[in-house]
Amino acid sequence: MSSLKVHNSYSKKKEEFASIIPNHVGMYVCGPTVSGESHLGHARPFITFDVIYRYLKHLNYKVRYVRNITDAGHFEEEGRAAEDKISKKAVLEKLEPMELVQKYTNLFHWAMKQFNNLDPSIEPTATGHIVEQINMIEKIIADGYAYVVNGSVYFDVKKYAGKYPYGKLSGRVLDDLLETTRDLEGQDEKHNKQDFALWKAAPPEHIMRWKSPWGEGFPGWHIECSAMSTKYLGEQFDIHGGGMDLMFPHHESEIAQSTICNKHVPARYWLHNNMITINGRKMGKSYNNVIRLTELFSGNHELLTQAYSPMTIRFFILQTHYRSTLDFSNEALQAAEKGLKRLWEAYEELQKLEFDAYKERNEELEKTFYKLCGEFDEFMNDDFNTAKVLANMFTLVSNINSLKSGNLEKTTLSADCYAYVKKQFKAYVEDILGLQDENEDKRGRLNGVLDLLIDLRKEAKSKKDYVTSDKIRNQLNRLGILMKDEKDGNISYSFEK
RNA sequence: GGUUCCGUGGCCGAGUGGCUAGGCAGAGCUCUGCAAAAGCUUCUACAGCAGUUCGAAUCUGCUCGGAACCUCCA
Helix, strand or coil, X not given: CCCCEEEECCCCEEEECCCCCCCEEEEEECCCECCCCCEHHHHHHHHHHHHHHHHHHHXXXXXXXXXXXXXXXXXXXXCCCHHHHCCCCCHHHCCCHHHHHHHHHHHHHHHHXXXXXXCCCECCECHHHHHHHHHHHHHHHHCCCEEEECCEEEECHHHHHHHCCCXXXXXCCHHHHHHHCCCCCCXXXXXXXCCEEEEEECCCCCCCCECCCCCCEEECCCHHHHHHHHHHHCCCEEEEEEEHHHHHHHHHHHHHHHHHHHCCCCEEEEEEECXXXXXXXXXXHHHCCCCEHHHHHHCCXXXXXXXXXHHXXXXXXXXXXXXXXXXXXXXXXXXXXXXXXXXXXXXXHHHHCCCCCCCCCCHHHHHHHHHHHHHHHHHHXXXXXXXXXXXXXXXXXXXXXXXXXXXXXXXHCCHHHHHHHHHHHHHHHHHHCCCCCCCHHHCCHHHHHHHXXXXXXXXXXXXXXXXXXXXXXXXXXXXXXXXXXXXXXXXXXXXXX
């Protein structure tokens, strides 16, 4: 079997993966900013790295997966009037940052559950690690790579770049940045335009503030990740993940901060997922083209012709490689929805298939099964190519359906082969790709009712009482339950979305 | 303006030198009381131009088109 290779954004090459401590992996992924609702674009990294997390576990690594919650900064709820922040109002009338943060954190967790993402091992919050951040900043100041101006602290990028390869991750050249950086708030305080804030002094109306050696303020935008990843994963860890749009300045700054404090680039492998686009454009607040997850699940958005389930979205995302852009459209989502349904039904069918003693062995067919299932591992080892895994699965779907219908003889395969295919499918469909049955809740006691109706329909059919049999089928159909006559005389059913 | 990336059939997307994934849609056939489902078959593409090569979607150059980052951003 091949070994795991990952595309490292830091070296811009595909590299053999080797963990620092054998059998253990430390992985840090930039989490959500909980000042608003997550949208479709946000779903991508969390699903991507969930699959990576699952796959590493499948490879028997003990993984510590850390994903932060950014709940500190310049907070203001989307659309909420800025006056809320003025402190003269009564406590209950004021925007309470923690309330806002709680609301969106809960919503985020709800969405992650919907997607069947596993919980990270540790989900630290920025507000819970102010002390660690302050300590780190002090260290950077002591080392001479940061300076204090009016209660704010800035990182001295120019000095850093003199000694370390600043811009390596994002392919940035310091001199170019000098030319192009636009005017930003607090620019006049910085020694150089490319410097970034480690700590910002809080103006009086700012609602989030903490005491620090430099006065009341709040942490800069990048220091939380450096502080929390160091705390929970160590000075150097294996994988750092996030969206490509975070490479600069966020991850570049993280590297600079950690390099000064810990004398290391924090992570060995930097993995970045690409963006979800809509009409070829990145989905983002500034483009005014976001579809929130709640809207997606409910279909309640002008761009949506219908609702899409969390699993449909998960499948949609996994059908393309994580480093490619993925373009949203109703057509594409509908295709994913149908594809997933077909895959899932065949998967359930497979688990029900029983081994029949040989009549005549079909070696060609067995070889095909072994090959297609074996390649799942190869494809995942090649930088987590879920798209190829799914392609193979669909080829297998045809074969499974043929076995079911008798187009292919069940008696031509060995028990070993059945067992292997079942095992691989289960491992990949459920454990690694993290797909799950969306109709589970509808099943249960409904099953018994449907079995009864199936019996009645069979009876009617055997008496050629097609009026009754059609009535049962058609009525159920109207309720979104499809009855299907199988070749062998059995009747099966499936739920429409 | 700088840096980087991309342009694959009706749509979404794999794919890095020869063997032309896969899903969805369309067409035909088979099965079937009728349907549905499923199976089989079919439609077969690599923005354009030039070059390298026995051979290119895949390498090089140019042209056109699009995007991301350079600002919070998954």
